[in-house]
Amino acid sequence: xxxxxxxxxxxxxxxxxxxxxxxxxxxxxxxxxxxxxxxxxxxxxxxxxxxxxxxxxxxxxxxxxxxxxxxxxxxxxxxxxxxxxxxxxxxxxxxxxxxxxxxxxxxxxxxxxxxxxxxxxxxxxxxxxxxxxxxxxxxxxxxxxxxxxxxxxxxxxxxxxxxxxxxxxxxxxxxxxxxxxxxxxxxxxxxxxxxxxxxxxxxxxxxxxxxxxxxxxxxxxxxxxxxxxxxxxxxxxxxxxxxxxxxxxxxxxxxxxxxxxxxxxxxxxxxxxxxxxxxxxxxxxxxxxxxxxxxxxxxxxxxxxxxxxxxxxxxxxxxxxxxxxxxxxxxxxxxxxxxxxxxxxxxxxxxxxxxxxxxxxxxxxxxxxxxxxxxxxxxxxxxxxxxxxxxxxxxxxxxxxxx
Amino acid sequence: xxxxxxxxxxxxxxxxxxxxxxxxxxxxxxxxxxxxxxxxxxxxxxxxxxxxxxxxxxxxxxxxxxxxxxxxxxxxxxxxxxxxxxxxxxxxxxxxxxxxxxxxxxxxxxxxxxxxxxxxxxxxxxxxxxxxxxxxxxxxxxxxxxxxxxxxxxxxxxxxxxxxxxxxxxxxxxxxxxxxxxxxxxxxxxxxxxxxxxxxxxxxxxxxxxxxxxxxxxxxxxxxxxxxxxxxxxxxxxxxxxxxxxxxxxxxxxxxxxxxxxxxxxxxxxxxxxxxxxxxxxxxxxxxxxxxxxxxxxxxxxxxxxxxxxxxxxxxxxxxxxxxxxxxxxxxxxxxxxxxxxxxxxxxxxxxxxxxxxxxxxxxxxxxxxxxxxxxxxxxxxxxxxxxxxxxxxxxxxxxxxx
Numbered sequence: 001x002x003x004x005x006x007x008x009x010x011x012x013x014x015x016x017x018x019x020x021x022x023x024x025x026x027x028x029x030x031x032x033x034x035x036x037x038x039x040x041x042x043x044x045x046x047x048x049x050x051x052x053x054x055x056x057x058x059x060x061x062x063x064x065x066x067x068x069x070x071x072x073x074x075x076x077x078x079x080x081x082x083x084x085x086x087x088x089x090x091x092x093x094x095x096x097x098x099x100x101x102x103x104x105x106x107x108x109x110x111x112x113x114x115x116x117x118x119x120x121x122x123x124x125x126x127x128x129x130x131x132x133x134x135x136x137x138x139x140x141x142x143x144x145x146x147x148x149x150x151x152x153x154x155x156x157x158x159x160x161x162x163x164x165x166x167x168x169x170x171x172x173x174x175x176x177x178x179x180x181x182x183x184x185x186x187x188x189x190x191x192x193x194x195x196x197x198x199x200x201x202x203x204x205x206x207x208x209x210x211x212x213x214x215x216x217x218x219x220x221x222x223x224x225x226x227x228x229x230x231x232x233x234x235x236x237x238x239x240x241x242x243x244x245x246x247x248x249x250x251x252x253x254x255x256x257x258x259x260x261x262x263x264x265x266x267x268x269x270x271x272x273x274x275x276x277x278x279x280x281x282x283x284x285x286x287x288x289x290x291x292x293x294x295x296x297x298x299x300x301x302x303x304x305x306x307x308x309x310x311x312x313x314x315x316x317x318x319x320x321x322x323x324x325x326x327x328x329x330x331x332x333x334x335x336x337x338x339x340x341x342x343x344x345x346x347x348x349x350x351x352x353x354x355x356x357x358x359x360x361x362x363x364x365x366x367x368x369x370x371x372x373x374x375x376x377x378x379x380x381x382x383x384x385x386x387x388x389x390x391x392x393x394x395x396x397x398x399x400x401x402x403x
Numbered sequence: 404x405x406x407x408x409x410x411x412x413x414x415x416x417x418x419x420x421x422x423x424x425x426x427x428x429x430x431x432x433x434x435x436x437x438x439x440x441x442x443x444x445x446x447x448x449x450x451x452x453x454x455x456x457x458x459x460x461x462x463x464x465x466x467x468x469x470x471x472x473x474x475x476x477x478x479x480x481x482x483x484x485x486x487x488x489x490x491x492x493x494x495x496x497x498x499x500x501x502x503x504x505x506x507x508x509x510x511x512x513x514x515x516x517x518x519x520x521x522x523x524x525x526x527x528x529x530x531x532x533x534x535x536x537x538x539x540x541x542x543x544x545x546x547x548x549x550x551x552x553x554x555x556x557x558x559x560x561x562x563x564x565x566x567x568x569x570x571x572x573x574x575x576x577x578x579x580x581x582x583x584x585x586x587x588x589x590x591x592x593x594x595x596x597x598x599x600x601x602x603x604x605x606x607x608x609x610x611x612x613x614x615x616x617x618x619x620x621x622x623x624x625x626x627x628x629x630x631x632x633x634x635x636x637x638x639x640x641x642x643x644x645x646x647x648x649x650x651x652x653x654x655x656x657x658x659x660x661x662x663x664x665x666x667x668x669x670x671x672x673x674x675x676x677x678x679x680x681x682x683x684x685x686x687x688x689x690x691x692x693x694x695x696x697x698x699x700x701x702x703x704x705x706x707x708x709x710x711x712x713x714x715x716x717x718x719x720x721x722x723x724x725x726x727x728x729x730x731x732x733x734x735x736x737x738x739x740x741x742x743x744x745x746x747x748x749x750x751x752x753x754x755x756x757x758x759x760x761x762x763x764x765x766x767x768x769x770x771x772x773x774x775x776x777x778x779x780x781x782x783x784x785x786x787x788x789x790x791x792x793x794x795x796x797x798x799x800x801x802x803x804x805x806x
Binding site: 029030033034037058062063064065066067068069070071072073082083086087089343345346347348349350371372375376380381 | 406409413456761763765766767768779780781782783784785789791792793794795796797801802803804805
């Protein structure tokens with residue numbers, strides 16, 4: 001908190017523009033002893049030039065050794081201590097697709113799944129049914145009425161949907177119904193404390209109705225809910241840092257996290273780095289701060305696709321000149337967490353970070369952007385929540401502290 | 404505290420094994436400008452190979468610039484903030500030799516000393532009398548009776564003993580009687596606050612009795628007490644981290660510290676690194692976590708014996724293959740604090756740290772284990788209390804935080 005108070009106290013306005021380019025899951029691991037990581041092996045002349053001209057470092061997303069989920073990891077990038085500000089997945093998902101989640105509303109993320117004749121889960125993602133099959137099912141569910149509460153259900157992507165319940169005295173302390181396994185039934189909605197039992201019962205009624213309406217489906221004849229949560233009432237990013245901030249992201253969760261901290265969410269065509277940088281160009285004059293999120297590095301990492309991840313990094317590098325043409329004053333290229341292809345999941349490793357600010361930076365002697373270069377970089381190793389003050393400083397947007 | 408809560412919340416069980424090899428006082432200093440440290444000059448092919456394959460860093464034991472005692476330094480290695488959890492030397496010493504110290508019992512460490520005819524200390528360690536001379540003296544002292552309290556006295560090693568007083572309303576806020584100097588008398592037992600005056604008086608009665616019973620001795624005709632303390636009721640390591648933990652250590656204090664945090668203390672034959680690694684081998688299947696403590700590097704450092712310390716490091720290196728044969732998943736070689744032979748005492752310098760975890764680590768570019776290599780290592784510089792979460796992460800024993 002002291003951090004936010006300092007930012008409020010010291011923030012300055014000027015016309016310097018900051019770009020935070022988050023290449024999700026960028027950090028990696030060698031696949032064989034002595035070998036390079038995904039980032040180290042990628043052909044990335046532009047990033048390497050920025051590394052030469054800029055300053056490297058490595059950041060600890062949450063705490064040493066802690067592997068972050070995407071929500072907490074992004075909050076940390078925006079300067080929020082994610083242990084203090086714990087935002088539920090349901091809220092992130094729902095706000096990410098533009099659903100309103102007010103204080104006291106209960107949001108959850110839903111997955112369609114496939115059940116066998118005994119109600120056991122055969123496929124936790126209902127064969128990853130495509131959006132055009134899922135949308136009519138979500139419409140069917142949105143017809144369900146539960147006494148005393150309003151329920152809004154909306155489609156997210158493929159087999160995923162979001163649900164928001166609104167009413168008096170609802171409480172979010174509910175267990176996930178997703179058992180994270182096949183061969184077992186979905187859990188009932190269980191209350192984590194006594195006072196949330198009524199909310200559990202209301203969701204159970206909704207689930208029973210939904211199961212009835214899906215019973216004849218072939219693939220999506222069941223569903224699971226997780227990440228029950230309500231709006232945590234976060235302090236707002238534009239007010240803390242004095243920055244008019246835009247979010248350019250394809251995936252709902254990242255848009256959701258940005259919306260919760262008060263960024264404006266940009267709609268745009270396409271989903272490539274080129275498309276995202278073009279979107280930044282279109283609104284360049286209207287904002288001070290641009291959060292641009294590239295998802296596919298993380299997806300490739302989770303799939304264990306080392307070469308695929310290398311390819312995405314190269315695509316980002318190839319598109320970067322169009323972003324640099326906008327002449328950002330401060331450009332930071334980093335990630336929320338590492339997703340080493342070797343591990344096929346998020347990891348706790350410190351994340352590679354490149355900060356390029358030609359007018360104000362102190363370049364180190366590193367000449368390439370990679371994990372090991374970053375470990376030797378001029379910023380050393382520091383917590384991700386310290387990034388925002390560094391970006392502000394490099395944009396000359398912080399006053400001197402004390403006389 | 405948030406740290407422990409996170410560990411409790413995220414801990415996972417699996418069959419990965421973690422070894423924390425503490426080479427006490429390992430860190431050192433060059434004896435001449437431009438020269439190597441003890442660790443840098445030692446012939447240690449195994450440690451250097453582990454350094455090449457693993458990741459280096461340097462840890463700050465307590466806070467920057469703070470020279471730790473052995474107790475706090477070990478608590479930090481086990482993940483406990485030693486400023487918050489201040490365990491007295493008396494408790495460490497007493498529990499280390501298996502004495503029971505319950506909440507409210509007051510433990511202290513005792514030294515025999517030599518007094519001249521005026522009661523001035525001539526030798527603070529009574530000529531380092533050997534154990535077989537000291538044991539009968541301790542037996543003589545154990546016959547002392549003080550009204551309203553029970554007093555237990557037991558021999559530790561050479562000129563050292565431990566004393567535990569048990570009774571109603573005892574308080575540990577007492578000054579050491581050891582003046583840490585010769586040519587002066589031992590201090591009386593002074594209360595640090597009013598309510599501990601009664602406890603001071605009880606110890607003073609005991610000291611007077613003890614002095615009377617030692618008066619005819621040649622060397623050990625006096626004694627000093629220090630580190631008055633009671634059981635701090637530490638949260639328990641196995642519960643915090645979900646690790647069944649064994650302590651393999653020769654010296655009482657390290658066994659005491661381990662016992663206080665809930666580790667199981669292994670008894671074994673011998674006192675060389677070989678012996679200690681054999682002890683680990685004997686119980687390998689029964690535990691998840693092995694704290695192995697090597698003392699003699701510290702003793703050599705305190706004696707100012709640079710070459711002797713180098714030799715101990717080489718002995719450890721020579722014995723290491725027997726430990727590696729057990730195939731630990733995570734092996735950390737580090738120390739509680741530096742004991743540079745040049746300084747002949749503990750120091751505040753950051754300590755060299757090597758973490759080897761072939762399945763999960765991100766190797767840096769360092770190829771030798773030494774203080775300067777560690778300062779350039781992939782982990783950077785970090786507080787010792789962050790080590791445990793890192794070891795847990797490398798053993799894949801922590802769940803993701805948040806969705």
